[in-house]
Amino acid sequence: MSKRPYRPTDPNRQALMDAGHMCIIPRCPNAFGPLEIHHIDENPSNNDPENLVPVCGQHQNLIHYGTGKNKIDRKALKNYKNLARYLSNRFSRIEMRIVQLLARGETVTFLPFLEIFILALKQSELIEFKPVGLKKGAQRLIYQ
């Protein structure tokens, strides 16, 4: 007997999962919330998960009130949704936290066995970072 696959029925939950429970805007400084669910087509009754994206309050304001270069339009939101879905499938939540730290320019120390993750991250070309040191005694790799 096979088990039925798990299917979330709550569209908000699906949108959050697609984005790895992060603001949909890449390199958002408030990526982990608090998050709101935005309707891409701005129709609040269209709860198709494809129409829903989690955003932080700051980006929700830019979506609604941003002008010129600060405007985040529907096309951009759809692209960000696709990118977020790709990334959340490729990297775990803890890895995404490391990505966020590196994107902010913070220094991150890795244990050598995480070199596989470092390699995957470099290949993704998601962010640029480089080794800045090596703690030999503790055998830790330091990247920024």
Ligand SMILES: [Zn+2]
């Ligand atoms: Zn944000």
